Amino acid sequence: EVQLQESGPGLVKPSQSLSLTCSVTGYSITSDYWGWIRKFPGNKMEWIGHISYSGSTNYNPSLKSRISITRDTSKNQFFLQLNSVTTEDTATYYCARYAVNYGGYDFWGQGVMVTVSS
Amino acid sequence: DIQMTQSPTSLAASVGESVTITCLASEDIYGSLVWYQQKPGKSPQLLIYGATILEDGIPSRFSGSGSDTQYSLKINSLQPEDFASYYCQNGSSTPWTFGGGTMLELK
Numbered sequence: 001e002v003q004l005q006e007s008g009p010g011l012v013k014p015s016q017s018l019s020l021t022c023s024v025t026g027y028s029i030t031s032d033y034w035g036w037i038r039k040f041p042g043n044k045m046e047w048i049g050h051i052s053y054s055g056s057t058n059y060n061p062s063l064k065s066r067i068s069i070t071r072d073t074s075k076n077q078f079f080l081q082l083n084s085v086t087t088e089d090t091a092t093y094y095c096a097r098y099a100v101n102y103g104g105y106d107f108w109g110q111g112v113m114v115t116v117s118s
Numbered sequence: 119d120i121q122m123t124q125s126p127t128s129l130a131a132s133v134g135e136s137v138t139i140t141c142l143a144s145e146d147i148y149g150s151l152v153w154y155q156q157k158p159g160k161s162p163q164l165l166i167y168g169a170t171i172l173e174d175g176i177p178s179r180f181s182g183s184g185s186d187t188q189y190s191l192k193i194n195s196l197q198p199e200d201f202a203s204y205y206c207q208n209g210s211s212t213p214w215t216f217g218g219g220t221m222l223e224l225k
Contacts, residue, residue, distance in 0.1 A: 045205060045216040060213040061119075094161055103168065103209025104152030108161035 002027040004095050004109035012089075012116050018082040022095030022109060029053070029076055031099040033098035035105060036069065036080045046091075050098055051078050085116045120144050124217030130225040136194045139220045141206035143187045150209035151189045153182055157202045166191065167209070175208045198224075 008020035022034070035050035043100035053071045059067055063082070071078040082089060092113050096105035121144035131137050141151065151169040154162035155159055164173050166182040179194040193200055201224050206217040 043203065043219045043221075044180065045219070047212075047214040047216070053152075058212055062213070099164075099167075101167075102164065103150045104154070104164055104174075104207055104214075105162070106164050106173070108163075111161055 001061055002097060002107040004097065004107060006093060006095050006109040006112040008093075008112055008114070009081055010113055010115060012114060014086055014116055015084055016091055018080070018085050018089065018114055018116075020112060020114075022078050022079045022080075024076045024078070024097075027097070027107075028073075029071060029078055030073055031101065034071070034078050035096050037094045037096060037105065039094070039111070040091045048080065048082075050094075061068075087116050090114065090116045098116050119213055120147060120211065120215050122206055122208055122215050122217040124206055124220055126220060126223040127218065128223060130223045131196055132225045133198060135196050135198055136192065137196065137222065139204055139206075139222075140190045141184075141189045141191075141217050143189070143208060143210075146186045147208050147210035148179075149185055150185065151182070151209050152207040153191045154205045154207065155200075155202050156205065162205065165204075193222075196222075197221075 003025045005023045012018045031053050033050045038049040039045045051057050066083045068081045092111045094111045096108040099106040123142045149169045153166040156162040170182045181192045204220045208215045
């Protein structure tokens, strides 16, 4: 079965960069699409972006200037970097597999809570 | 971006009742609508895709309907495990966008 696990620091200072790793087991990231989604306090959900089986990326325009999604196929991991964070980036960050046939995300990590605070 | 307006924001019901949650897209999403369930402390679970297609393993008391800009999720005969939050998601065009969520609570 496909399993995803996020890892990264739970606390980031304003203006710094947030870096998260998603480790995937049971499926190769050289197939399908792999995304990042976040859920804010107050429950709003926002799609951040994804990386495809070929390594191409698609980002939310609202974040495009600040984000980078990359991957390491040898480790079956993909990564999120979000630059110049503010307190408004405080959220739970999820990685997930995007199923093209579904138009949505069918396997999710458990999520990692990231707080931006000095 | 396609805006997804979900209602109600919260809903109280009893076990055995039926409830309906609606999602309105700001433009035609051609049936590309996904519903998720999320329980506290857990990640979202995909329930329905293509507006009407039940994901494997999801009980048949869940059903989806709709087209164009208007979509609904109906849960018949609520079970204790159904009390959770529900989200719709535009699957038509990026950026994928989500409804604001509906918290289904036990009355």
